Structures are given as C-alpha cells and as structure tokens.
Amino acid sequence: xxxxxxxxxxxxxxxxxxxxxxxxxxxxxxxxxxxxxxxxxxxxxxxxxxxxxxxxxxxxxxxxxxxxxxxxxxxxxxxxxxxxxxxxxxxxxxxxxxxxxxxxxxxxxxxxxxxxxxxxxxxxxxxxxxxxxxxxxxxxxxxxxxxxxxxxxxxxxxxxxxxxxxxxxxxxxxxxxxxxxxxxxxxxxxxxxxxxxxxxxxxxxxxxxxxxxxxxxxxxxxxxxxxxxxxxxxxxxxxxxxxxxxxxxxxxxxxxxxxxxxxxxxxxxxxxxxxxxxxxxxxxxxxxxxxxxxxxxxxxxxxx
Amino acid sequence: xxxxxxxxxxxxxxxxxxxxxxxxxxxxxxxxxxxxxxxxxxxxxxxxxxxxxxxxxxxxxxxxxxxxxxxxxxxxxxxxxxxxxxxxxxxx
Amino acid sequence: xxxxxxxxxxxxxxxxxxxxxxxxxxxxxxxxxxxxxxxxxxxxxxxxxxxxxxxxxxxxxxxxxxxxxxxxxxxxxxxxxxxxxxxxxxxxxxxxxxxxxxxxxxxxxxxxxxxxxxxxxxxxxxxxxxxxxxxxxxxxxxxxxxxxxxxxxxxxxxxxxxxxxxxxxxxxxxxxxxxxxxxxxxxxxxxxxxxxxxxxxxxxxxxxxxxxxxxxxxxxxxxxxxxxxxxxxxxxxxxxxxxxxxxxxxxxxxxxxxxxxxxxxxxxxxxxxxxxxxxxxxxxxxxxxx
Numbered sequence: 001x002x003x004x005x006x007x008x009x010x011x012x013x014x015x016x017x018x019x020x021x022x023x024x025x026x027x028x029x030x031x032x033x034x035x036x037x038x039x040x041x042x043x044x045x046x047x048x049x050x051x052x053x054x055x056x057x058x059x060x061x062x063x064x065x066x067x068x069x070x071x072x073x074x075x076x077x078x079x080x081x082x083x084x085x086x087x088x089x090x091x092x093x094x095x096x097x098x099x100x101x102x103x104x105x106x107x108x109x110x111x112x113x114x115x116x117x118x119x120x121x122x123x124x125x126x127x128x129x130x131x132x133x134x135x136x137x138x139x140x141x142x143x144x145x146x147x148x149x150x151x152x153x154x155x156x157x158x159x160x161x162x163x164x165x166x167x168x169x170x171x172x173x174x175x176x177x178x179x180x181x182x183x184x185x186x187x188x189x190x191x192x193x194x195x196x197x198x199x200x201x202x203x204x205x206x207x208x209x210x211x212x213x214x215x216x217x218x219x220x221x222x223x224x225x226x227x228x229x230x231x232x233x234x235x236x237x238x239x240x241x242x243x244x245x246x247x248x249x250x251x252x253x254x255x256x257x258x259x260x261x262x263x264x265x266x267x268x269x270x271x272x273x274x275x276x277x278x279x280x281x282x283x284x285x286x287x288x289x290x291x292x293x294x295x296x297x298x299x300x301x302x303x304x
Numbered sequence: 305x306x307x308x309x310x311x312x313x314x315x316x317x318x319x320x321x322x323x324x325x326x327x328x329x330x331x332x333x334x335x336x337x338x339x340x341x342x343x344x345x346x347x348x349x350x351x352x353x354x355x356x357x358x359x360x361x362x363x364x365x366x367x368x369x370x371x372x373x374x375x376x377x378x379x380x381x382x383x384x385x386x387x388x389x390x391x392x393x394x395x396x
Numbered sequence: 397x398x399x400x401x402x403x404x405x406x407x408x409x410x411x412x413x414x415x416x417x418x419x420x421x422x423x424x425x426x427x428x429x430x431x432x433x434x435x436x437x438x439x440x441x442x443x444x445x446x447x448x449x450x451x452x453x454x455x456x457x458x459x460x461x462x463x464x465x466x467x468x469x470x471x472x473x474x475x476x477x478x479x480x481x482x483x484x485x486x487x488x489x490x491x492x493x494x495x496x497x498x499x500x501x502x503x504x505x506x507x508x509x510x511x512x513x514x515x516x517x518x519x520x521x522x523x524x525x526x527x528x529x530x531x532x533x534x535x536x537x538x539x540x541x542x543x544x545x546x547x548x549x550x551x552x553x554x555x556x557x558x559x560x561x562x563x564x565x566x567x568x569x570x571x572x573x574x575x576x577x578x579x580x581x582x583x584x585x586x587x588x589x590x591x592x593x594x595x596x597x598x599x600x601x602x603x604x605x606x607x608x609x610x611x612x613x614x615x616x617x618x619x620x621x622x623x624x625x626x627x628x629x630x631x632x633x634x635x636x637x638x639x640x641x642x643x644x645x646x647x648x649x650x651x652x653x654x655x656x657x658x659x660x661x662x663x664x665x666x667x668x669x670x671x672x673x674x675x676x677x678x679x680x681x682x683x684x685x686x
Contacts, residue, residue: 090666090686091666091667091684091686094598094686113477113479117479120598124597125596125597125598126570126595126596126597126598126599127479127482127570127598128476128477128479128482128570128571128596128598128599128600129598129599129600129684130477130479131475131476131477131600132600132667132682132684320553323523323525323564323565323568324555324563324564325563325564325565326563327557327558327561327562327563328561330565330566333563354531354556355531355535355538356538356554357531357534357535357538357554357555357556358555358556358563359531359556359557360555360556360557360558360563361529361556361557361558362558362561364556
C-alpha cells in the first residue's frame with residue numbers, strides 16, 4: 001500500500017518543487033546512545049531509498065535479515081537487496097497486519113498500547129511485538145493516516161466525475177471524502193491529533209499532511225510548479241486543518257455544518273485567487289513569511 | 305496463591321511439570337514425588353529438584369534403569385530423537 | 397550456519413552423554429578469556445568463576461560499573477516493554493536483577509492501566525522464569541526475592557538449566573533476555589537458536605552485553621581501566637583476582653556489535669538492531685521472532 005502511492009509519486013506524472021522528496025532519514029543518534037538499525041520502517045518510502053537511508057557502512061545490511069547467509073555482502077548488490085527486501089517485508093507485513101487489527105480496538109481502548117496489544121492478540125502474535133514498534137501509539141495513528149490517504153488515492157483514480165468538476169468543487173468533494181473517513185473515530189480524534197502534535201511525531205505527521213494536500217491539489221488539476229505551489233499547498237493545508245478541527249465539535253446530523261463550513265472556506269480561497277494581484281500578494285507574503293521557514297523546516301526534516 | 309506449605313510444594317511441582325520440558329528431547333516431564341525429581345519418560349532420564357529449583361542441565365540428568373525401559377541399551381539412545389513415539393509404544 | 401547444523405548432528409549422536417563421564421560434541425579449542433582451553437573445560441571453568449563470585453556479584457557489579465549497570469538494566473527492561481500476563485525467560489540472570497525489574501515494571505503498568513484493563517492480562521498470570529546454569533547464583537537470587545518480597549504470587553520461577561539446551565517448550569515465551577551472560581557460553585549460536593525456538597511469534601529477544609568500544613581515546617582509557625583496575629578491585633573486594641581477570645578478557649573475545657548482530661539474524665530473528673550505551677562499553681541487541 002505504501003509502495004503504490006510512493007511509486008505514483010515518483011513515477012513521474014508529476015513533479016515537485018524544491019527539495020521535497022520521499023527519503024526520510026532516521027536520526028543516527030538518540031539522546032544518550034548511538035543507535036544502529038538494519039532496516040528503516042518508514043511510511044511511504046520507496047524500497048530503494050531505504051538502502052540510501054541506512055547510515056554507517058554499506059556492506060552489512062543485506063545479510064542481517066536474511067537467515068541463509070552468514071557472511072556479508074560480497075554477493076551482488078541486487079541479489080542481496082532483493083533478499084533483504086523479502087525478509088524485511090516479512091516483519092513489516094506483520095507490523096501492518098498488527099496495526100490494521102489494532103484499529104478495530106481503537107474505539108474502545110483509544111490510540112494506546114492496549115489497543116495495539118489487543119490487535120496483536122487478534123492476529124496471533126505475542127503482545128511483545130508492540131515493544132518493537134518505534135513510537136507505538138504514533139505508529140497506529142500514522143498507519144491510519146496512511147490507510148486513509150491510500151483510500152483517497154484509490155478514489156481519485158477511479159472516480160471519473162472528479163474530472164468534470166471545477167477545481168473548487170473537486171477540492172471540496174475530496175476533503176469531504178477524506179474527513180468522512182475520520183467520522184467513525186471522531187470521539188477519539190482529539191487524542192490522535194495530540195499524538196501527532198508531539199514534537200517527536202511532528203515530522204511524520206507533517207509529511208503525511210503535505211502528501212495529502214498535494215494529492216488533492218493534483219486531483220483538482222493543478223500541475224504548476226512555480227512559487228504559487230507553496231501558497232496553494234499552504235492554503236489548502238489551512239482549509240483542511242480548520243475543517244478537521246471544526247468537525248471535532250460539530251454535532252449536526254452527518255456533519256452537515258462541517259461541510260457548509262468547508263464550502264465557505266474553499267469559496268473564500270478561490271475568490272481570493274481570482275484576483276491576480278491579490279494572488280501575487282498572497283504568494284509573496286506566504287513565501288517570504290512562511291516559505292523561508294517552511295523551506296528550512298522541510299530541509300531539516302528531509303535531510304535527516 | 306496457596307499459603308499451606310505442603311500444598312504449595314505439590315502445586316509448585318505440578319506447575320513445574322506443566323511448562324518445563326526435557327532439555328534434550330523437548331518432551332513433557334512428569335513429577336516423581338518420592339525421589340523429588342522430574343522424569344523425562346521419552347529418554348528415561350531423571351532430573352533432580354534441589355531446594356525447590358529443578359536442575360535441568362543435561363549433564364545433571366541420571367539415566368533410569370527400569371525394567372520395561374530400553375534406556376540401558378546404548379544403541380536405542382541414538383534413535384530417541386527420531387522415534388520418541390515408537391519407543392513409548394514399545395516400552396508400554 | 398553450517399556450523400550450527402553440524403553441531404546439532406553431533407549432539408544427536410553423542411547424546412548418551414548423561415553419565416558421569418560425558419563424551420563431548422567436538423573438542424576444538426575455545427577461549428577462556430585470553431587463554432586457550434578445551435571446550436570441555438570451558439563450561440567447568442566458567443562455572444567455577446561464577447560459583448566463586450556469586451556472593452559478591454552485586455557488589456562487584458556496582459564497583460566495576462560505578463553503579464551504571466543498574467541504568468543499563470533499566471534500559472533493557474524498558475526496551476522490552478513488559479506487560480501483565482507475559483511469560484518471560486531471563487537467562488543467565490541468576491541473582492534476579494533483571495527479573496525483579498521486570499516485575500516492578502509490570503506492577504507500574506498495572507497501576508497505570510487499571511481503568512483500561514487489557515482483557516488477556518486478567519486471564520493469564522505473569523510468569524518470569526529465571527534460568528541459570530549455576531545453582532549458587534540461583535540460590536542467591538531466590539534468597540533476595542524472598543527478602544524483597546518478589547514472586548510471592550508464584551510469578552517467579554527459578555530453574556537451573558543450560559542456555560544452549562533450554563527446558564522450555566517451543567513458542568512459549570513472550571520475551572527472552574540475557575544480561576551479561578552470553579559472553580560466557582561455549583556456543584553462542586546454540587544459545588541464539590534455542591532463544592529463537594522458545595519465543596512465540598511476535599516475541600522479542602534482548603541481549604545486554606559488554607561490547608567493543610571503538611572511539612579512539614576512550615578505548616585506551618577503557619582498556620586501562622579494565623585490565624589494571626578491575627582485577628585489583630576483584631582481589632580486594634572478592635578475594636579473587638583470577639575470576640575478574642577472566643571476566644575482563646572474555647569481553648574482548650566476544651564478537652563485536654555488528655558480528656553479533658549478524659549471528660542473531662542467522663538464528664532466524666528479524667529486525668535485528670543494537671544500541672550502544674556509553675560509547676560501546678555496553679550494547680543492547682534486540683531481535684524479533686516472526
């Protein structure tokens with residue numbers, strides 16, 4: 001699931017501006033100790049980039065997850081990469097199964113370790129496996145976000161009606177579709193948001209939201225890569241976040257008030273855009289005020 | 305959570321035989337109360353329990369010399385891993 | 397890998413080694429610290445070391461590591477992430493240090509989580525098995541447990557056994573830890589494969605061990621400390637210089653972090669990682685059984 005979206009992104013049908021890539025580098029050192037890992041476990045990362053992201057030396061990783069070779073990497077790189085992808089896939093598959101099963105317990109137990117352990121029990125794994133997840137509760141929330149993104153992507157691919165809609169309608173429709181996925185979890189969504197807001201989790205949640213916003217804009221027909229790119233993503237990100245938060249306190253039937261709110265926000269944003277002068281103004285203000293720090297932030301995040 | 309000592313001993317012994325297996329054949333053990341040991345019927349070896357601690361180090365095991373066990377014959381031992389079930393069938 | 401299967405086959409054939417004169421697997425020399433000894437001797441010599449240090453084991457640990465060993469064990473237990481109702485095996489943990497910490501951790505978790513009680517924990521009891529090849533160490537541990545009130549509910553079980561040939565069923569343990577024990581075994585691969593055998597799918601293997609320091613100046617200081625200071629402390633406090641000389645040398649003979657990690661992966665574990673503490677003086681290796 002992660003890989004299909006990753007391939008779509010890197011597959012070339014679109015291009016990105018600047019330095020936003022999908023290589024997510026894990027920090028080498030923890031606070032008090034140095035850490036080494038034979039694998040990287042990132043959402044939406046291209047399998048090949050994982051090898052680049054592994055620090056230290058390049059000779060050792062392939063053999064570690066492969067139970068048949070005890071000596072190291074004198075064998076061809078391709079071979080060992082394939083083998084290690086296979087066995088790496090195995091425990092990542094199990095993690096994915098675990099997270100998927102845990103989602104069914106989230107309503108009762110919250111985004112917590114208890115939900116993860118209940119999930120482990122469901123899939124027949126020892127609850128100890130939860131200890132091997134990095135940032136346990138965050139892993140659950142991020143998995144959910146990735147799943148939702150995948151469903152959105154599938155919907156974009158299959159829904160023909162999107163193409164005939166105007167950009168603003170398309171955006172409204174897609175954001176509505178995406179937020180509806182969170183509707184069943186709305187009572188515990190604040191908890192998920194607070195988990196995403198923790199400093200250690202912010203890079204991943206930021207990246208996931210950036211990808212979400214990008215998908216939506218792309219589906220709405222935007223292929224631009226100029227300075228407006230930042231402005232547009234920022235604006236859409238703002239619309240999405242405010243609607244998401246509005247939804248938390250909305251008690252109307254089927255979240256009708258939320259969709260009204262959403263439509264109003266989208267309309268505002270597009271009205272603004274109609275005036276070229278104001279669009280340029282916005283773009284400049286955003287890029288100067290936000291873009292620099294945005295770029296710096298993104299640079300920091302993706303350099304890791 | 306039994307407090308009476310005799311029952312505790314018995315319970316402890318049953319508890320031991322429930323989850324411990326023979327270190328060599330990995331087959332279940334049974335408790336022998338008179339000798340205060342754990343018996344591995346699969347390979348006819350007994351392991352002592354000292355001070356409430358079962359001693360399941362392979363070299364501490366004592367081969368049992370019982371009448372209907374084939375354990376005394378050396379060539380049988382080599383087959384024991386392969387055919388525990390057969391041995392049990394033959395000896396019973 | 398081949399090495400492992402060869403020893404297994406030998407083990408089967410030479411199995412009648414239960415009598416008083418054990419015949420052996422194969423007699424290639426192995427290391428007792430920097431000395432060359434025969435394999436049959438190694439287990440006995442290591443046994444002698446631990447018999448003699450058992451009583452003052454904890455004091456010596458405190459002195460040698462300046463009390464840091466407590467932090468390292470805490471880190472090990474927090475990485476393990478214990479949960480109520482788990483079945484855990486602590487190997488070579490005779491005096492019970494790690495086992496007690498796990499019980500403490502579980503009790504803390506229980507108190508925190510009571511409102512959201514996880515169902516399985518109510519159905520099954522926590523069981524920590526402490527396995528050690530040395531009965532003296534186990535006796536010391538058992539005594540400490542009684543003094544401190546651990547295990548009164550039957551959650552601690554003391555078993556004397558060999559890490560290379562465990563007396564537990566397949567797929568029965570949620571967790572396996574071995575703290576400062578694996579460098580003393582004769583066949584590391586057998587210990588690792590036994591660990592893999594007894595763990596349930598999803599179970600984790602964690603090993604805390606003194607390891608190799610590679611930072612240049614720190615390494616020299618560490619060597620100086622190890623070879624000059626520690627045996628002397630051993631002599632003064634425990635009256636046993638030789639044993640501590642062995643302990644220090646055995647650290648150097650143990651494979652470095654990466655090699656050990658590859659051995660763990662060879663035993664069938666996935667997601668093999670290690671974390672260096674204090675620049676490599678100590679390393680915690682972990683693996684996942686899927």
